[in-house]
Amino acid sequence: MAEASRIIFHTTLLPTLHQTSSSLRKRSPHTISLTKTSPAIVRCTISTTTTTSSSDTSRAPATPQQPIPWGCEIDSLENAAALQKWLTDSGLPDQKMEIKKVDVGERGLVANNNIRKGEKLLFVPPSLVISADSEWSFPEAGEVLKRYNVPDWPLIATYLISEASLMESSRWSNYISALPRQPYSLLYWTRAELDRYLEASQIRERAIERINNVTGTYNDLRARIFSKHPNLFPEEVFNMETFKWSFGILFSRLVRLPSLDGRVALVPWADMLNHSCDVETFLDYDKSTKGVVFTTDRPYQPGEQVFISYGRKSNGELLLSYGFVPRQGTNPRDSVELPLMIKKSDKCYEQKVEALKKHGLSASQCFPLQVTGWPLELIAYAYLAVSPPSMSGKFEEMASAASNKNASNKELKYPELEEQALQFILDSCESSISKYTKFLQASGSMDLDITSPKQLNRKVFLKQLAVDLCNSEQRILFRAQYILRRKLRDMRRGELKALRLFDSVTKFFK
Numbered sequence: 001m002a003e004a005s006r007i008i009f010h011t012t013l014l015p016t017l018h019q020t021s022s023s024l025r026k027r028s029p030h031t032i033s034l035t036k037t038s039p040a041i042v043r044c045t046i047s048t049t050t051t052t053s054s055s056d057t058s059r060a061p062a063t064p065q066q067p068i069p070w071g072c073e074i075d076s077l078e079n080a081a082a083l084q085k086w087l088t089d090s091g092l093p094d095q096k097m098e099i100k101k102v103d104v105g106e107r108g109l110v111a112n113n114n115i116r117k118g119e120k121l122l123f124v125p126p127s128l129v130i131s132a133d134s135e136w137s138f139p140e141a142g143e144v145l146k147r148y149n150v151p152d153w154p155l156i157a158t159y160l161i162s163e164a165s166l167m168e169s170s171r172w173s174n175y176i177s178a179l180p181r182q183p184y185s186l187l188y189w190t191r192a193e194l195d196r197y198l199e200a201s202q203i204r205e206r207a208i209e210r211i212n213n214v215t216g217t218y219n220d221l222r223a224r225i226f227s228k229h230p231n232l233f234p235e236e237v238f239n240m241e242t243f244k245w246s247f248g249i250l251f252s253r254l255v256r257l258p259s260l261d262g263r264v265a266l267v268p269w270a271d272m273l274n275h276s277c278d279v280e281t282f283l284d285y286d287k288s289t290k291g292v293v294f295t296t297d298r299p300y301q302p303g304e305q306v307f308i309s310y311g312r313k314s315n316g317e318l319l320l321s322y323g324f325v326p327r328q329g330t331n332p333r334d335s336v337e338l339p340l341m342i343k344k345s346d347k348c349y350e351q352k353v354e355a356l357k358k359h360g361l362s363a364s365q366c367f368p369l370q371v372t373g374w375p376l377e378l379i380a381y382a383y384l385a386v387s388p389p390s391m392s393g394k395f396e397e398m399a400s401a402a403s404n405k406n407a408s409n410k411e412l413k414y415p416e417l418e419e420q421a422l423q424f425i426l427d428s429c430e431s432s433i434s435k436y437t438k439f440l441q442a443s444g445s446m447d448l449d450i451t452s453p454k455q456l457n458r459k460v461f462l463k464q465l466a467v468d469l470c471n472s473e474q475r476i477l478f479r480a481q482y483i484l485r486r487k488l489r490d491m492r493r494g495e496l497k498a499l500r501l502f503d504s505v506t507k508f509f510k
């Protein structure tokens with residue numbers, strides 16, 4: 001599935017983060033009423049008074065918010081048969097899979113026939129795909145958004161809400177009824193939950209940034225477009241709550257199709273496939289069969305769940321967009337963000353920060369560590385951090401290598417700084433490790449303030465996800481710590497040996 005580029009929200013929609021819940025118009029309590037908005041089309045209006053939508057995530061309420069009135073429970077098969085029938089009636093060819101309850105991912109596609117390795121599956125035709133070009137049931141609403149050049153993500157998010165609110169009147173009603181009412185995603189974690197459970201992980205920052213982007217995007221659409229066309233975009237339907245839902249759906253289901261120039265789309269049916277870190281097969285548009293397909297990288301027997309890859313993502317990224325953490329040690333692409341920083345007490349602090357700024361970096365920067373190693377950029381940053389004033393002539397070169405814009409990508413070598421640079425990275429690793437240890441130790445005694453069983457379930461679930469994430473991230477840090485300590489020990493032993501040799505040689509000449 002596609003990863004939202006952070007730029008997407010900023011292209012034409014500038015996030016303005018000043019709208020607070022108090023400034024939202026007051027409405028009656030959460031109700032579903034069906035209001036005729038055109039002779040042929042019925043639009044569902046919903047209210048969000050019971051929710052506390054806020055641009056400031058720190059104001060988010062501590063309890064889950066009112067569910068939106070469409071979609072279904074995430075683990076429910078209630079609308080799956082209707083979806084499958086509608087897809088078949090609408091041109092989806094016979095399938096070798098069906099929607100079932102599964103062990104991994106709650107609902108998924110399961111083989112009902114033998115499937116060979118290298119076989120193409122799905123063949124979802126373009127008419128069953130939702131993209132920025134899809135026809136709107138309310139064409140006027142689509143035309144307005146296109147006039148304002150709204151980028152694909154917010155456009156599709158608005159489209160989904162518009163179609164969902166039409167209930168049975170939308171051609172996508174069977175699809176939308178089978179979508180989760182509350183997608184698993186960090187968008188649904190409150191600020192307090194992010195602070196509490198993800199304190200040790202850099203994913204917390206990413207989640208806050210993402211929530212703020214979604215809020216900013218909605219506020220911008222509202223200020224620039226919705227408020228000027230209230231008949232097309234009534235606030236009862238197009239509000240923060242429904243946008244959170246639609247962005248949650250997009251983050252967890254939208255796919256980028258490389259053969260269609262990387263265009264993004266929701267692909268009903270294909271989006272029932274769950275992710276496996278072992279699988280190396282991705283969805284794409286197949287020009288020869290004119291459908292969205294994937295090619296199996298292994299055989300499946302009837303009854304076996306079929307998987308695709310959502311991309312080479314770390315466990316943190318999977319939690320951020322899809323709301324799950326793979327079992328520890330099963331994700332070869334797993335990584336952890338290691339924060340590094342130039343100390344304010346550094347004699348060359350200003351010069352170093354200046355050099356970093358020139359290359360789009362700052363005094364504190366995160367780099368990904370994998371079990372298999374770390375990027376050259378991280379080493380370059382570490383060299384810069386430990387460089388003495390006598391090496392100021394090299395700051396520019398180091399900063400350039402620390403940014404991934406360094407075209408040659410060749411490793412910098414400063415033997416005189418190597419030991420200090422490795423020690424610097426080790427110190428950063430150990431400081432991160434201690435944050436994880438603190439969280440993991442405290443996690444056993446958390447959640448004593450629970451007042452209801454529903455709250456308990458949510459808290460236990462979120463805590464388990466956080467514990468799984470922290471264990472997997474800490475494991476990578478432990479590995480890096482082991483390697484760094486060994487390298488430093490070898491280096492220091494080597495130096496000691498050289499020193500002893502030098503000592504005996506000087507004695508010899510005495």
Ligand SMILES: C[S@@+](CC[C@H](N)C(=O)[O-])C[C@H]1O[C@@H](n2cnc3c(N)ncnc32)[C@H](O)[C@@H]1O
Pocket residue numbers: 001074104105106107108180183184252253271272273274275276321322323324325
């Ligand atoms: C594209 S949808 C897949 C279909 C989904 N299971 C459903 O029932 O709608 C992505 C969502 O499926 C679930 N999922 C996918 N792969 C998973 C996995 N390996 N482990 C746990 N949950 C998974 C997550 O809830 C994720 O947000």
